[in-house]
Amino acid sequence: MKCRIVILIFALIGLLHTSSSFAAEKLIVLTFDDGPRPYVLENLLPLLQKYSAPATFFMIGAKILPNDKLVKKMSENGYEIENHSWGHENLVKLLREKGALAVKLNLEKTSNLIFKITGRKPRFFRPPYWEINADVEKVVRDLGLVPMKLDNPDINTMDYTDFSNHRPVEVLIDRVKKNIERREKQNFYKHILTFHELPLTVEALKVLIPYFQGQGYKFIRLDQ
Numbered sequence: 001m002k003c004r005i006v007i008l009i010f011a012l013i014g015l016l017h018t019s020s021s022f023a024a025e026k027l028i029v030l031t032f033d034d035g036p037r038p039y040v041l042e043n044l045l046p047l048l049q050k051y052s053a054p055a056t057f058f059m060i061g062a063k064i065l066p067n068d069k070l071v072k073k074m075s076e077n078g079y080e081i082e083n084h085s086w087g088h089e090n091l092v093k094l095l096r097e098k099g100a101l102a103v104k105l106n107l108e109k110t111s112n113l114i115f116k117i118t119g120r121k122p123r124f125f126r127p128p129y130w131e132i133n134a135d136v137e138k139v140v141r142d143l144g145l146v147p148m149k150l151d152n153p154d155i156n157t158m159d160y161t162d163f164s165n166h167r168p169v170e171v172l173i174d175r176v177k178k179n180i181e182r183r184e185k186q187n188f189y190k191h192i193l194t195f196h197e198l199p200l201t202v203e204a205l206k207v208l209i210p211y212f213q214g215q216g217y218k219f220i221r222l223d224q
């Protein structure tokens, strides 16, 4: 009997220990779409470095081409470069109008360019406008890419609407905090935030990165 109680106590301690270490794992992946935009990166990258925050960039092939040296340097500095199509096409529309091969060539061209510059093959694809259907998804997966989907797992921060409507930065900061709080209430402690390479986003992150670090969050790359 005594022995059983001792085992039970040890089991309980073990359980408490495991659940507390699970609760401690608070992770955020910062992702940035539609770049590279050098005029934003010159402010964004030093900010990320200041807080030792890694990040993942979903880039557009046509914009990578004239900024190859910058993209190479970003990759060397530990930033993850992923595929966001060649020219920000709506791929559902492209497939309907030009067929699956056109989608395949679009994604392949982008992945090949990223590989040529960074030496690392992209692993994830975020569809422009999150426009994806079963036919597009098949092409994406056949190329060995994992598609990112809206709400699961992507959280849309809506930074682009704030930027185009000239809203004050507090609106974006507040929305991101509320999104995370809402998810924490549902016991989600891992979040993938979709931002864009925008000046407003850099301003918001000056507040949000130290705020979440203060809450015990760790920033990681998507491929981690």
Ligand SMILES: [Zn+2]
Binding pocket: 033, 034, 084, 088, 128, 129
């Ligand atoms: Zn985009």
